[in-house]
Amino acid sequence: MPARRPRARTIQYSGAASRASGLFSRARAPGIPGRNLLTRLYHHLVSGEIRRILHVDMDAFYASVEQRDAPELRGRPVVVGGQPTQRGVVAAASYEARKFGVRSAMPMSRAVRLCPRLVIVPPDFARYQAVSRQVFEIFRSATPLVEGVSLDEAYLDVTENVWREPLGMVVAQRLKQAIREATGLTASAGVAPNKFLAKIASGWQKPDGLTVIAPGRVERFLQQLPVEALSGVGPVTSRKLRAIGIRRLIDLRAAEAGRVREAVGSHYEWLHRLALGIDERPVRPCRETKSAGVERTFAEDLARFDEVRARVASMAATCAGWLARHDIFCRTVTVKIRYGDFTTITRSHSEPQPTREEAALVRRAVALLARTEAGLRPVRLAGVSVHGLSDAPERPAATSLTVTPRLPFDP
Numbered sequence: 001m002p003a004r005r006p007r008a009r010t011i012q013y014s015g016a017a018s019r020a021s022g023l024f025s026r027a028r029a030p031g032i033p034g035r036n037l038l039t040r041l042y043h044h045l046v047s048g049e050i051r052r053i054l055h056v057d058m059d060a061f062y063a064s065v066e067q068r069d070a071p072e073l074r075g076r077p078v079v080v081g082g083q084p085t086q087r088g089v090v091a092a093a094s095y096e097a098r099k100f101g102v103r104s105a106m107p108m109s110r111a112v113r114l115c116p117r118l119v120i121v122p123p124d125f126a127r128y129q130a131v132s133r134q135v136f137e138i139f140r141s142a143t144p145l146v147e148g149v150s151l152d153e154a155y156l157d158v159t160e161n162v163w164r165e166p167l168g169m170v171v172a173q174r175l176k177q178a179i180r181e182a183t184g185l186t187a188s189a190g191v192a193p194n195k196f197l198a199k200i201a202s203g204w205q206k207p208d209g210l211t212v213i214a215p216g217r218v219e220r221f222l223q224q225l226p227v228e229a230l231s232g233v234g235p236v237t238s239r240k241l242r243a244i245g246i247r248r249l250i251d252l253r254a255a256e257a258g259r260v261r262e263a264v265g266s267h268y269e270w271l272h273r274l275a276l277g278i279d280e281r282p283v284r285p286c287r288e289t290k291s292a293g294v295e296r297t298f299a300e301d302l303a304r305f306d307e308v309r310a311r312v313a314s315m316a317a318t319c320a321g322w323l324a325r326h327d328i329f330c331r332t333v334t335v336k337i338r339y340g341d342f343t344t345i346t347r348s349h350s351e352p353q354p355t356r357e358e359a360a361l362v363r364r365a366v367a368l369l370a371r372t373e374a375g376l377r378p379v380r381l382a383g384v385s386v387h388g389l390s391d392a393p394e395r396p397a398a399t400s401l402t403v404t405p406r407l408p409f410d411p
């Protein structure tokens with residue numbers, strides 16, 4: 001038996017079991033007579049009845065929390081993230097900062113060049129998590145079918161909801177108001193018959209927006225939708241599609257499959273279905289997972305850098321495996337180190353393009369470790385986690401949309 005076996009090993013992601021029990025207890029929510037809510041939701045699913053899907057996204061979340069809690073930051077261009085001298089990345093930008101072209105996932109050095117008066121606030125994830133919990137409680141007050149995408153973003157299936165409200169728009173209004181009352185923050189919501197349209201809708205008018213794509217308007221909406229509006233179509237894919245004459249999503253309907261596959265590879269089938277307005281992905285409450293990670297407390301403190309590096313690399317590989325099993329991608333890798341004297345530090349790195357490639361995650365985790373004092377100070381615990389989870393291997397291009405922020409057919 002090796003001398004240094006991990007004393008404890010925890011894989012921290014939302015346990016399906018506890019989630020499921022929460023689901024069932026909420027399924028007997030007041031106001032819904034008769035069969036249990038889950039049974040009825042299932043019925044809707046199999047009967048093919050049109051769903052009412054919400055996508056709710058907090059506006060400039062981290063930056064808004066900072067501006068809420070520090071009045072002197074209000075009205076100023078604020079970003080949350082690491083210092084430009086430490087190759088920091090913008091995690092969130094206030095709307096004042098966005099006017100200068102500052103965007104999340106942008107290198108901080110570039111953000112500062114765009115806006116020299118930029119106020120950089122270091123992230124306080126514990127505080128954002130606390131607000132996020134409040135917001136998700138509000139979501140679950142409407143339906144147990146809440147699928148978190150990140151701390152500040154979720155899909156809700158409100159086809160059935162505790163208020164027995166038939167209009168998704170009204171549910172969205174109630175949720176937005178409850179969020180504002182509980183947190184003092186604004187959210188933007190999209191209502192549509194499926195997830196991809198709901199997501200586009202929520203980004204259509206920000207901040208404090210509410211956009212509805214009713215079933216009867218879907219086709220007209222699709223007719224004018226540029227390919228860049230899709231999550232899963234980043235700048236690279238978009239350029240490739242435009243190069244073969246595909247500008248709008250519906251151009252994919254008639255496009256020759258072989259040519260499109262050459263340009264976007266396996267994305268083709270997925271995009272082609274979306275072009276037809278088809279997206280049957282259910283809202284999966286177990287995907288409330290916002291991050292996944294592994295951490296280990298070592299039997300004896302590790303003194304040598306290469307010992308810690310080996311552990312961290314293997315934990316990053318475990319995270320990659322987890323992402324693959326859940327068919328999701330991550331933007332952020334975080335390494336946590338607890339030194340022998342119990343001081344704990346974390347180092348994070350975000351990239352604009354989500355990935356789950358093992359080699360890339362290992363390389364990033366090891367690079368983060370190099371920014372700690374591992375090897376100089378004894379290490380008691382190490383951990384690797386992945387955050388900023390998303391369905392698609394490319395970041396949604398919503399922030400770089402050049403189209404007008406209106407529905408195409410609105411007056």
Ligand SMILES: [Mg+2]
Binds near residue numbers: 058059060061152153
């Ligand atoms: Mg947001």
